[in-house]
Amino acid sequence: MKKSITIKLGVVPVKRGLYFTSLENALISKRRAFSSLAKIRGNVEIINLDSVIDNGIATGPEQIPVIEKYLKDNKVDAVFMLHCDFGLEEIVARVGKAVGKPLLLWGARDDAPDSESGVRIRDTQCGIFASSKVLQRYGVPFTYIENCHADDPVFIQGVEDFCRTAAVVKVFKSMRILEIGNRPRGFLSVMYNEEELLNKFGIEVVPLSMGYFYRHVKDIVAKSDNRLIELMNSLKGKMDCSSFGDEKLKIIAAMIVFIQDEMEKNYCNGVAIECWSSTQDLFGVLPCQVIGELTDMGYPAACEADVAGAVTSVMLQAADYNQQPSFFADLTIRHPENDNAELLWHCGPFPCSLKSADSKPALDAFGRGQWRLREGDITIARFDGVNGKYSLFIGEAKAINGPKTQGTYTWMEVDNWSKWERKFVEGPYIHHVSVIYGKYANILQEACKYIPELKADRI
Incomplete structure (x- = not known):
């Protein structure tokens, strides 16, 4: 066969500021997701943000120009907006609009509230609803994977299918x-x-x-x-x-x-x-x-x-x-x-x-x-x-x-x-x-x- 198609997937972990929720918990969510991403089948190259922003997690709108430039310089074929907690819809929408590639939206299913204090640590699904609405306002089409744990088969299959979707779009737009x-x-x-x-x-x-x-x-x-x-x-x-x-x-x-x-x-x-x-x-x-x-x-x-x-x-x-x-x-x-x-x-x-x-x-x-x-x-x-x-x-x-x-x-x-x-x-x-x-x-x-x-x- 002729050389197969490779997809560059730019992964953008997103957190709601530095103090809205615990950075430690956001990092745990990020690590779990990247551990599952390593199991993806197919010709997919993961591009992360570890070398350009602290902890490789986007936390504020001032980071948007850096993220945009990095993803474009790396010529990504698709973007994965990985919500590590509630996320920040401004980053999701503005980066998604500027890069102009297929966009995947997902966040991990939260753990139960603390049994004694009742405190919730991420409210990830809540943030997905906010980001999806703002993406529509910005005119950015997107794909989403239902709220699930990072090690659930539906997550792995969802990312694999999205990358294949990105391959079809990539080829179609340069045909x-x-x-x-x-x-x-x-x-x-x-x-x-x-x-x-x-x-x-x-x-x-x-x-x-x-x-x-x-x-x-x-x-x-x-x-x-x-x-x-x-x-x-x-x-x-x-x-x-x-x-x-x-x-x-x-x-x-x-x-x-x-x-x-x-x-x-x-x-x-x-x-x-x-x-x-x-x-x-x-x-x-x-x-x-x-x-x-x-x-x-x-x-x-x-x-x-x-x-x-x-x-x-x-x-x-x-x-x-x-x-x-x-x-x-x-x-x-x-x-x-x-x-x-x-x-x-x-x-x-x-x-x-x-x-x-x-x-x-x-x-x-x-x-x-x-x-x-x-x-x-x-x-x-x-x-x-x-x-x-x-x-x-x-x-x-x-x-x-x-x-x-x-x-x-x-x-x-x-x-x-x-x-x-x-x-x-x-x-x-x-x-x-x-x-x-x-x-x-x-x-x-x-x-x-x-x-x-x-x-x-x-x-």
């Missing part, structure tokens, strides 16, 4: 999509508005003509360098290529090498390819496994020049720090017997690493993969828009076994397919979806909170 060729004429459904993507979301599309693609792929084929040979051998090791032939396989490998280099050179997160019929006319092959291999390598790729589809795949892979591939599928037909199951299919572009253990992978004579995907929990998404309004469809399902078909495929089962079907027909969506193994719907829904003009459309 560049390589577009090779044009949409097939018959696919009016994959039209997109390039200017809107740039103005609304900062998503840049890097166009590359099919003629340029053809010339450079042919040059790579002619040179037959080590990368090409290694890639051909890798493909042969993964799947039966006997029906395809070495000359055609060399073209597929050259396409992969070229697109990977172009994506790196142009800082692109994803790619949309005019897979037919131009490539078949020019090269005599279909680039189905170009799409599959690139996605498997951490370069999310979409068929049929579907730029919105490529955007969706990049978001999905970011939810898992780009550590596993997605797959790009058609919603194709209903299961012949199961009313709540649907075929996820495409000609042959699914990553081979996702195949079922009992499926024997092969390339057909045109370069299309032939295998069934494994079973398990999956998340399905589609970024799309119409008339200037954009939303992200989000749903969770199970990949199941079902009737065999050609190409790459799996069947998915949902709770109520009729609701899904109506959503796709009436919403601004098409038959293309991006899919990833695992449950990431909550993360994608929360990410939309931090992306202006993108509505979460969860089923």
Whole structure:
């Protein structure tokens, strides 16, 4: 896989002044939280304030400029406002507004009042209510974890989910999509508005003509360098290529090498390819496994020049720090017997690493993969828009076994397919979806909170 995504989490412990409550108790709360933060899974780097303010705990508004500068200098991707007692909403709101990154709000569940004096030592939850109101007044979106102890599983899971949310937002707001060729004429459904993507979301599309693609792929084929040979051998090791032939396989490998280099050179997160019929006319092959291999390598790729589809795949892979591939599928037909199951299919572009253990992978004579995907929990998404309004469809399902078909495929089962079907027909969506193994719907829904003009459309 391509280098995974790392999130820098700036942790800002907050206390209500030096004398409102005990500093010692605030430090105890801070230590417990940081002890749990050390257990977080995923590519997360913790940035604390220990080197810039006393005890690493923010206690007064005069510290705000120092905290802002430190977090910005460290280029944090998200901020965690850790209430060590009631907290100080001015620090929470002003720092959150200035840094402008996803913001997490949490404070530990308080101990019981002293049995003899009745004194409470922190009133943390009370302060969370104050901070959340002021964040709304400042126009700062936020995520919160319910009031719990620092060693509760809900705290660890909440921080992990928030960091994955921050990864989706980070990638979305710096996204560049390589577009090779044009949409097939018959696919009016994959039209997109390039200017809107740039103005609304900062998503840049890097166009590359099919003629340029053809010339450079042919040059790579002619040179037959080590990368090409290694890639051909890798493909042969993964799947039966006997029906395809070495000359055609060399073209597929050259396409992969070229697109990977172009994506790196142009800082692109994803790619949309005019897979037919131009490539078949020019090269005599279909680039189905170009799409599959690139996605498997951490370069999310979409068929049929579907730029919105490529955007969706990049978001999905970011939810898992780009550590596993997605797959790009058609919603194709209903299961012949199961009313709540649907075929996820495409000609042959699914990553081979996702195949079922009992499926024997092969390339057909045109370069299309032939295998069934494994079973398990999956998340399905589609970024799309119409008339200037954009939303992200989000749903969770199970990949199941079902009737065999050609190409790459799996069947998915949902709770109520009729609701899904109506959503796709009436919403601004098409038959293309991006899919990833695992449950990431909550993360994608929360990410939309931090992306202006993108509505979460969860089923």
